Structures are given as C-alpha cells and as structure tokens.
Amino acid sequence: MSKTGLSRLTVIGGLLSAASLLIVFQMARIQGSTKHQELSRWADEQYSYAIENYYPERGNIYDRWGRLLAGNEDVYEVGLMLQYITNPSTIAATLDGVNDLKYKDILENAAKAFDPKESIYAVLTDFLPFGVVDVLSEIKQKYEIENPYGRDPEKPSLRGVVWYPHLKRSYPENSLASNILGFYSFRDRQNGIGYYGVEEYYDDILAGSPMESFMPRNPYMLEGLPEVPAGSSLVLTIDREIQAMVEKKLDEAVKEFEADYGVVIIMDPRNGEVLAMASQPRINLNQYWETEDQFKDKTPYNRAISETYEPGSVYKVLTMSAAMDDGAVDEKTIFNDPGRFEYGGGVVFNWDRQGHGKQDMQGCMQKSLNVCLAWVATELGKDKFYEYMQSFGIGRMTNIDLGGEKIWPFSIPGDSDWYPIQLVTNSFGQGVAVTPIQMATAISAVANDGKMMKPHVLKAIIQDGKQYNTSPQVLGVPIKPETARTMTNMLVKSLVNETSLALVPGYKIAGKTGTAEIPVEGVYGTNQTNASFVGWGPADDPQFLVYVWIARPEKSPWGSMIAAPLFSEITKELVVYLDIPPQTAQDPLMAKEG
Amino acid sequence: MTKKIKQAYQQAPWRRQLRFFGISVLPVIAIGMVIALYLVVSAQSAAAGLQIMQMHYDEEEILRQIANLRTELGYMTSYKEMQQRAKKVGYELPPAEAVHFMPIPGYSGQDAVLIAPPPGADSKGTPLVNEFYQQSLWDWFLNTFLVDSPAVKGDAN
Numbered sequence: 001m002s003k004t005g006l007s008r009l010t011v012i013g014g015l016l017s018a019a020s021l022l023i024v025f026q027m028a029r030i031q032g033s034t035k036h037q038e039l040s041r042w043a044d045e046q047y048s049y050a051i052e053n054y055y056p057e058r059g060n061i062y063d064r065w066g067r068l069l070a071g072n073e074d075v076y077e078v079g080l081m082l083q084y085i086t087n088p089s090t091i092a093a094t095l096d097g098v099n100d101l102k103y104k105d106i107l108e109n110a111a112k113a114f115d116p117k118e119s120i121y122a123v124l125t126d127f128l129p130f131g132v133v134d135v136l137s138e139i140k141q142k143y144e145i146e147n148p149y150g151r152d153p154e155k156p157s158l159r160g161v162v163w164y165p166h167l168k169r170s171y172p173e174n175s176l177a178s179n180i181l182g183f184y185s186f187r188d189r190q191n192g193i194g195y196y197g198v199e200e201y202y203d204d205i206l207a208g209s210p211m212e213s214f215m216p217r218n219p220y221m222l223e224g225l226p227e228v229p230a231g232s233s234l235v236l237t238i239d240r241e242i243q244a245m246v247e248k249k250l251d252e253a254v255k256e257f258e259a260d261y262g263v264v265i266i267m268d269p270r271n272g273e274v275l276a277m278a279s280q281p282r283i284n285l286n287q288y289w290e291t292e293d294q295f296k297d298k299t300p301y302n303r304a305i306s307e308t309y310e311p312g313s314v315y316k317v318l319t320m321s322a323a324m325d326d327g328a329v330d331e332k333t334i335f336n337d338p339g340r341f342e343y344g345g346g347v348v349f350n351w352d353r354q355g356h357g358k359q360d361m362q363g364c365m366q367k368s369l370n371v372c373l374a375w376v377a378t379e380l381g382k383d384k385f386y387e388y389m390q391s392f393g394i395g396r397m398t399n400i401d402l403g404g405e406k407i408w409p410f411s412i413p414g415d416s417d418w419y420p421i422q423l424v425t426n427s428f429g430q431g432v433a434v435t436p437i438q439m440a441t442a443i444s445a446v447a448n449d450g451k452m453m454k455p456h457v458l459k460a461i462i463q464d465g466k467q468y469n470t471s472p473q474v475l476g477v478p479i480k481p482e483t484a485r486t487m488t489n490m491l492v493k494s495l496v497n498e499t500s501l502a503l504v505p506g507y508k509i510a511g512k513t514g515t516a517e518i519p520v521e522g523v524y525g526t527n528q529t530n531a532s533f534v535g536w537g538p539a540d541d542p543q544f545l546v547y548v549w550i551a552r553p554e555k556s557p558w559g560s561m562i563a564a565p566l567f568s569e570i571t572k573e574l575v576v577y578l579d580i581p582p583q584t585a586q587d588p589l590m591a592k593e594g
Numbered sequence: 595m596t597k598k599i600k601q602a603y604q605q606a607p608w609r610r611q612l613r614f615f616g617i618s619v620l621p622v623i624a625i626g627m628v629i630a631l632y633l634v635v636s637a638q639s640a641a642a643g644l645q646i647m648q649m650h651y652d653e654e655e656i657l658r659q660i661a662n663l664r665t666e667l668g669y670m671t672s673y674k675e676m677q678q679r680a681k682k683v684g685y686e687l688p689p690a691e692a693v694h695f696m697p698i699p700g701y702s703g704q705d706a707v708l709i710a711p712p713p714g715a716d717s718k719g720t721p722l723v724n725e726f727y728q729q730s731l732w733d734w735f736l737n738t739f740l741v742d743s744p745a746v747k748g749d750a751n
Contacts, residue, residue, distance in 0.1 A: 057661055066707035068668030072661040167661055172668035219643025220636070235707060244673045467710040505691070572690040579703055581695035
C-alpha cells in the first residue's frame with residue numbers, strides 16, 4: 001500500500017472518528033441539557049401514555065329474592081371527529097330528530113372548521129340506545145361502500161360521526177319502590193351521585209372507586225392493567241311482589257277515600273326487616289329529572305321516613321305499654337271515665353265527647369278513650385312516661401338505612417317548649433310529631449316480646465364476588481316480654497270485640513286505630529284528620545307489622561273507617577305471600593308435623 | 595532444513611485467509627444472531643402486549659354487555675311485564691280464601707337468595723391454563739424423571 005493511500009485512509013478514518021465523537025458529544029450534551037427532563041416528560045405525556053378514566057360499574061340493587069330493582073344498561077354517546085367530516089349536510093339530515101337533535105344544530109357543529117388546538121371533537125348527543133346506534137352504523141357502512149373515504153363531497157357520507165359506549169343507571173321497575181330506592185343522577189356522567197333512599201345512603205358502596213390510570217401506548221411498557229372493581233351490589237329486604245301489592249292498594253285507597261296521600265310500612269318485627277314501604281307521590285326513576293315537578297312545596301321524597309305527623313290513638317299502644325310495664329296499671333285496673341280530664345291547666349275529652357263509666361284497661365284501648373289514657377299517663381308520672389317514650393325511640397332517628405330520614409324534636413319536661421298539659425295530650429298521640437317509621441319501629445317492640453329491632457332495608461352486600469349478609473340489630477328493650485304479650489292479647493281482644501274492619505278472617509291480629517286532628521294554623525277541630533292503623537300478627541308468633549297512615553281523607557275522618565279496612569285488605573294478601581296459614585289450618589298442620 | 599520443515603507444516607495461504615475471514619465474521623454472525631433473537635422476542639413481546647391491551651378492551655366490552663343483558667332480563671321479568679304475561683296465559687291471583695295450606699315434610703319455606711357465594715366458600719376454580727403449560731423444561735424433567743420416578747420415591751414395588 002502506498003504512503004498516499006495510507007494517508008487517505010488515515011484522513012477518512014480521522015473524519016469518521018471525529019464525526020462519531022461529535023455524535024457522542026451531542027448525545028452527551030442533550031442528556032446533560034437542563035431541558036432534557038422537561039422534554040422527556042413532554043414526550044412521555046404526549047406519546048408514551050394515555051390517561052384513561054375508569055368509572056366502575058355501579059352496583060346492582062336486588063329485592064330479597066334476587067329480582068333486579070336497579071341495574072345498568074349500555075348506551076352510546078354520539079359525537080363528531082371534525083377532521084374526518086366530509087359531508088356535514090348528510091350528518092345533519094341523518095341525525096335530525098334523533099334524541100330531539102335539530103338539523104340546524106347538528107349542521108352548525110358538523111360544519112365547524114377543524115382546529116387541532118381547539119375543535120377536534122364535538123358531542124352531539126348522549127344516552128342513545130344500542131338499536132339507534134346499530135341503524136346508524138348500517139347507514140354509515142352503506143355510505144362508505146358507495147363513497148369510500150367520503151372522497152366525493154357530492155355523495156352522502158357519515159365520516160366523522162363516532163359513538164362511544166358507556167353504562168347508564170337503569171331501573172327495570174320504573175316507579176315501583178321508587179321512594180325506597182332513590183335515584184342516581186346518571187345524566188351527569190362526571191359527577192353523578194345518589195339521591196334519597198338506598199342510592200343516597202349506600203352511594204359510596206354502590207359507586208366503587210373511580211380510577212385515573214396511565215395506560216402505556218407502547219406495548220413493551222405494558223406491565224399491568226388497572227383492576228377497577230365494580231361497585232358493590234345490594235340485596236334489599238324489600239319483597240317486590242309485596243311492595244307492588246301495597247302500592248296498588250294504597251293508591252286505590254287514597255283515591256277511594258279522597259285523601260291527600262298515604263303511607264304503608266310492612267316490617268318483620270322479629271328482625272326489623274322492611275318488607276315494603278309505600279309512599280306517595282312516586283316517580284319513574286328512569287326520568288328522575290321530573291322529581292321537582294312531582295315533589296312540589298317541599299313534599300318529602302319518602303313520607304314514611306321524612307314526614308312527621310301527629311299519630312293520634314295508635315300512640316296509646318306506647319302509653320299503655322309503658323304504664324303496664326312499670327306496674328302503674330294492669331289489665332284489671334278500673335278507671336271510671338267521666339268523659340273529661342283536667343290537667344296542667346287544660347281539659348281533654350274523649351273522641352265522642354262522652355263519658356264511658358267504669359272501664360278496665362282493655363276497654364280503654366278498645367274504645368280508644370283519651371281521658372283514660374291521660375289518666376294512665378298521670379298515674380305513670382311524667383318522668384317515667386318520657387323515659388319510656390325515649391326508650392321507644394320517640395324523638396330519635398331510627399337510623400334506617402335510607403337517605404333523608406327526618407324527625408321532629410320531642411319536648412320533654414325541662415325543655416322550654418314543654419308544658420304540663422303535654423303529658424296528657426302526648427298520651428293519646430297529640431302534641432307529638434313522629435314519622436311512620438318511628439311509630440312502626442316503636443310498636444314493633446310490642447310485637448316482638450319487648451325487643452325493638454333496628455329497621456333496615458339492606459339484607460346483604462355483594463362485594464368482590466362474595467355475599468355478606470347483614471345481621472339484625474337490637475335498638476333496645478323498652479318493655480318486658482310479659483308486658484308485650486299482655487298488650488298484644490289486649491289488642492287482639494279489642495279488635496275482635498269491636499268487630500273491627502281490620503280483622504282478617506282466620507288470623508289472630510293485634511291492632512290499634514288512630515285518628516288525629518290536624519291543626520290548621522294552630523287550631524284543632526277542623527275535621528281534617530290523619531287516619532292511622534297499626535296491626536301485627538299472627539298474635540301468637542308475630543311475623544309482620546303493618547303501619548297505615550292516610551292523610552286528610554274526605555270520605556270519613558276515622559282511622560277505623562279508613563286505615564283499618566286498608567290494613568285488612570293488605571294483610572289478607574300479605575299472609576299468602578308470607579306463607580302464613582290461617583289459625584284454623586295451623587293446628588292440623590302442627591299436628592301433622594308433630 | 596528448518597525452513598523446509600516450516601514450509602512442510604505451514605498451512606496454505608488460502609486456508610489462512612479462510613480462517614482469518616472466519617474469525618472476523620464469527621463475531622458479526624454472533625451479534626447478528628443475538629440481534630435477530632432479540633428482535634423476534636421483542637416482536638413477540640410487543641404482539642403479546644397489544645393482545646393484552648385488546649383483551650383488556652374486550653373484557654371491558656364483555657362486562658358492559660353482561661350488565662346490559664342483566665338489565666334487559668330485569669326489564670323482561672319486571673313486575674308489570676310478568677303480570678301481563680301471567681294474565682295473557684290465563685293465570686289470575688286467587689282470593690286469599692281460596693288458598694289452601696298443606697304440610698310438606700322438610701320444607702321450611704323459600705330459601706334466602708344467594709347471588710354470590712358466602713365469604714369463606716372455596717372459590718378456587720379450575721386453573722385457566724393447563725399446568726403442563728406452566729412448567730419449564732427443567733420442571734418437567736425434574737417432575738417426570740426425578741421427583742415422580744418410582745425409584746426416587748422408593749415405591750418401586
């Protein structure tokens with residue numbers, strides 16, 4: 001090799017080495033640059049990962065037999081990818097009328113100029129069912145075949161129209177049990193929450209935990225996928241069939257008696273499970289936005305837990321139970337009823353303004369004598385009376401697991417708004433305001449051997465594929481079991497002796513009517529009443545308690561004429577749903593089983 | 595003499611060139627093989643990654659479809675719908691008086707609903723991937739010939 005050749009090689013080698021060194025130097029310079037981290041982060045953000053928001057499926061709600069009350073359905077958001085649009089008028093013409101979309105509005109959106117910084121995607125409509133999107137997809141495909149890539153602007157094309165699926169809360173039973181379920185504001189996809197009832201109370205559990213995750217675009221970087229567990233599902237204590245039956249009968253009764261509205265609660269006094277809870281008005285939960293139209297003037301969403309009222313004579317069950325439990329009176333105690341009772345600067349009368357002479361305690365309950373119960377309360381004494389009422393939960397929330405429970409403060413001796421006359425008026429359920437659920441819970445203690453169970457609607461939670469059943473909770477034991485049994489027997493006899501309209505042929509039912517005057521601007525005696533009835537059975541082994549409240553009936557003011565027959569109508573069907581044989585059938589059955 | 599001996603045992607120049615060429619090319623081939631292997635593994639890994647991502651999206655869609663079908667079923671078996679269907683086929687609600695009760699030995703009423711197994715229930719199902727595909731060649735060899743072999747276990751009889 002010549003010297004010249006070597007020197008050429010040396011020069012080329014030198015140049016290549018220098019170039020290599022320059023590259024290495026530049027690499028080192030970039031790596032060491034102060035902007036390196038910033039650039040690297042920018043590149044990562046732009047090209048390495050996509051931020052994805054995961055909204056877990058909201059948990060389902062079932063009735064006690066596993067029938068779906070609230071679920072989720074597949075719907076679609078339809079939008080426009082502006083850079084792909086070739087024929088705005090086709091899009092406007094095709095989507096005109098879909099979900100109330102207007103041709104003009106669609107055209108305005110579709111004709112927008114594509115600006116990568118601002119206008120990329122425009123939402124046209126949301127919550128379209130699959131059927132509509134399916135048709136849209138077929139039309140789009142047809143146009144695509146006729147006019148590939150929308151190249152010919154004269155031919156129709158739906159290029160640029162896109163749709164994304166997502167889940168929407170759905171209530172298969174529409175308005176059934178709407179007062180219990182509440183609703184989820186699904187139209188607000190980012191910030192939807194549960195309102196009222198179960199949806200509000202268990203919102204956190206049902207919703208699960210929404211998650212924001214970095215999803216690598218580079219498949220090499222895919223180390224793991226986000227696990228977004230669905231929200232927990234709930235099994236309620238509600239029985240759909242009983243709920244439907246009760247709602248139907250309540251609606252019919254309110255209409256028949258020309259009342260303002262009504263409430264019915266059915267509980268199992270043994271464990272506090274609410275089997276049905278009907279209230280008025282009700283809404284179709286799939287159109288929850290109509291709530292404001294239906295619930296005007298601060299109308300409570302669920303009157304059974306949110307509306308307080310003076311219960312009237314059903315409250316006498318508590319007064320008499322307290323007095324008998326304390327020993328202030330017993331079944332045979334005789335009271336000579338003069339028809340009026342003066343106490344604390346006031347006078348109280350019986351409902352018929354008559355005196356009824358000598359009455360034992362069962363007679364007092366059977367004839368629902370205010371004067372007698374007022375006397376019983378004074379025999380018990382104010383301190384013990386209020387102590388008992390508080391142990392029955394009056395003045396306290398039941399803490400039922402439904403959103404929106406309210407109470408009215410209960411005035412007791414020592415409070416600035418308590419006056420001695422209240423002892424006697426309270427004894428027969430006037431001057432005290434309670435919710436139906438408070439009354440049903442308190443009286444369930446009498447039906448359940450003195451044990452008061454916490455009312456609840458949750459039977460089980462399904463979380464991570466496991467079903468966790470709830471346990472009943474005892475709220476307290478306000479009276480002794482013997483007192484409870486004596487009271488139950490007294491009230492069974494009362495119904496039979498007065499041949500009440502509440503009687504259910506073949507069944508031993510204990511119960512009490514209530515008629516409370518409604519004060520209008522603080523004045524009683526306006527013929528407006530709250531008619532109530534509470535009953536439970538079978539008396540020997542109570543398995544249900546039914547509480548009925550009908551507000552302002554026009555046909556008759558009396559609980560015995562309005563609420564009692566409704567109780568009977570409901571109970572006749574209830575015993576069939578609950579598989580409770582009549583007394584006449586029970587004995588042979590027991591003998592056969594024995 | 596020495597020169598002659600050297601010449602006698604010296605390899606032919608073309609052989610030396612071939613050896614030199616071989617030695618020079620060997621690292622290139624080795625590097626090429628490593629690169630090829632790396633590319634194959636990388637491509638497979640990328641394909642698997644993409645497949646996982648796709649399956650992730652498929653899973654999301656399937657879960658959505660399940661939710662949707664469950665709700666559709668809920669609508670089809672809703673109270674109103676069932677009432678209508680019952681009426682259509684001639685069923686009617688009997689009056690309470692018409693209901694007769696009869697004892698059924700051992701029957702204690704409708705069982706409480708169980709939508710999911712209770713906690714503590716064994717939920718381990720059959721593994722999705724056959725165990726043969728979860729062991730390496732060495733595991734297989736060890737299990738088949740050493741651990742499981744009668745001689746090793748001592749139960750050759």
